[in-house]
Amino acid sequence: MVLVPAGAVAQVRDYTAWYLLVLMVFSAIGRIIGSVILYGLAGKLEHTLLVKKRRRIFNVTHEQIQQLGQRLSKGGWRDWVTLFTLNAIPIFPTSGLSLICGFLKVNFRMFAFCSFFGTMINALIFMSIGYAGVRVAETLHMIQLAGQLITGIFLVTSLVLLVRYRQSRLRKKTVTR
Numbered sequence: 622m623v624l625v626p627a628g629a630v631a632q633v634r635d636y637t638a639w640y641l642l643v644l645m646v647f648s649a650i651g652r653i654i655g656s657v658i659l660y661g662l663a664g665k666l667e668h669t670l671l672v673k674k675r676r677r678i679f680n681v682t683h684e685q686i687q688q689l690g691q692r693l694s695k696g697g698w699r700d701w702v703t704l705f706t707l708n709a710i711p712i713f714p715t716s717g718l719s720l721i722c723g724f725l726k727v728n729f730r731m732f733a734f735c736s737f738f739g740t741m742i743n744a745l746i747f748m749s750i751g752y753a754g755v756r757v758a759e760t761l762h763m764i765q766l767a768g769q770l771i772t773g774i775f776l777v778t779s780l781v782l783l784v785r786y787r788q789s790r791l792r793k794k795t796v797t798r
Contacts, residue, residue: 624648624744628751641748648744653737656719660732663723690725701735708739711746715739 627648631640693700704727707713715736722732 624747625751625754628748628753629755630751631748632752632755638752641745641752644748645741645745648748649737649741652715652740652744653733656715656736656740657733659716659719660723660729663720664726667724667726687726690727693725693727701731704731704735705739708736709742709746711743715743 627644628641631644704718704722707718708715719732719736722736
């Protein structure tokens with residue numbers, strides 16, 4: 622909701638594309654703060670929901686969730702790449718990913734690193750869409766103006782030729798009578 626208009630504003634104010642990198646860093650800082658809060662809340666929620674009441678959620682026990690979290694937290698390069706990629710993909714909700722990581726108790730250092738750098742890429746994609754969108758809109762506007770100008774010239778020329786044609790036909794009729 623914020624990043625596409627931010628890119629558009631940067632373009633309208635004639636900032637260079639490099640300015641998007643500055644915006645990308647500030648965006649990632651704000652988003653990592655929110656992600657850490659969600660991560661912490663999900664960790665507390667998991668403990669409250671499953672441990673205290675010995676419940677199963679979707680037929681999954683607390684021990685199974687802990688095992689999955691420990692397996693993901695080993696920090697193999699595939700886990701890092703997967704978490705980074707999921708944060709970088711624009712269509713994947715990063716808030717949901719933060720909740721899942723907190724619920725599974727994924728290694729915090731891996732979560733924070735991958736979330737920060739992944740959301741930087743995510744933010745850059747969204748801001749680039751806004752930045753390029755203004756250029757596309759301006760180009761389309763210029764094409765529209767050119768099309769209107771060509772259409773106007775065509776209509777005026779057609780009208781002039783039509784008037785001349787009618788005048789020449791009237792002259793021929795008066796001459797032949």
